[in-house]
Amino acid sequence: MMKKIFFFFGITCCLFSVSCNNSGKNTFDTNDSIVDSSNLVKSEVVFQVPSPDAFIFMLKSSKATFDASIVLPQNQTYTEPYKQKLILGVYAADMAYLSTFNKFQETVKYFSKVKSLSDQLGLTTAIDKQTFDRLEKNITNADSISFITDNSFYNIIDHLQQNDDGYTLSLITIGGWVESMHIACQLAGKYDEKNPIVQRIASQKPVLNNIIEMLKKKQSQPQISNFLTAFENLKSLMDKITEKRENADVAKNVKTKIVIGAKTFYSFDQDTFNQFKDEIEKLRNEITKTV
């Protein structure tokens, strides 16, 4: 009996030391780190990317009109884990789009796709069965649907961050951002520089910069390195956008609140916009092709 207890204790100690290593990694990413003599990370820089729903919300407030045909059909099947990770990001962006525009039934369908992909990728703990049941019970409540679906996606991201799975996180981010840009470009319709959606797309340059920095940390992976090249091409297009900032009058008027930034007009010329749109469509086709 004593032997069994010590055996059990030995095993748990081993498991604990493994989990300690993981927990240790549950700090800010370490790839940019300067390590001191005692192997402790002393300095690090982390680049974060907002979730797709944050950008989709901006599209809705730009008076965009809903178009059901632009999302990736939910009957697509992907078997390769690498593809599944990219598509998880794509479906998460589609789910955010449908939920933001109050398309409840469709949101639930896309949520089940996100859940099924996360199950296949071993992220089952991020979305449990109760969450799905809760969603079905709240099918007509816009706020609840958006809360449940958004939080489920946040749980997946948290799970990946806590387990230091930067590779999966990068692929999901790529899929989510490309799909968000695809949705925006499709909703923008005919080019007009003053079109609020064109302006919103132009405002995403800092997000693209952060994605590039995130991908650089994982560029040793060939699949990530291919996307890094494509994203750097997109950046060279976005670098052509010029910004004209209005005086920060808002900050003066709102005394009780701190206001950061100022209303900005982006000069995104037609040629550059069309090239950007073409690049996004090429990338999206690459990501979503089944073979």
Added chain:
Amino acid sequence: MKKIWSFIIAIFPLISIAQNCGDFMGIQRSGITYPWKYDIQSKSGNFYAGKNSKLNIICNEGKDYRISFQISSSIMDNITIKVADNSGKVYYSTGVDESMTQKLDAIKKELASLQEQKAKAKSAKKIAELESAINKLLSEITNLENDIQNKQYMQTFNFEFTAASTVELVISVSADENCNSKGCVSVLVANKPSPQSSF
């Protein structure tokens, strides 16, 4: 036998509390209430002597943001936090504010000079004038010292703002070299639609 089991059972919670900064964030996340929403750009990590981290986040136009910080009590006095934009303009900081201490030093120098002048002054009118200026500076010094003390000891660990355009912010967290233990710091980002962007 019982002792061994008690030891095993007792050690498990201690182990998990000591190591998991993810749980640290989870507790903080659970405190978010509607209409605020959790933002996936939140992050937590371990900090120890000399460690510094820069977290680059994007704040989207038309949203209100709240950045809250939670620090393990063991390292609380050794952590400095700063939120700045990419041009270096600081919007929030903890610890001693250098600009305030510089201002205090300058006023103290001015006070010393006035006190010297007062000691040498001969006319009653001049002495009265200097006296008044000295009292004004003494009051300024008291106020500044209070402000510095308040900032240092009654620090609020959250920062709220509206993003008028899509901006990149850099959150710098550093632990000083005197920090003699290890602890967690979590940066919780929450957002909600700004009332100004609606209707």
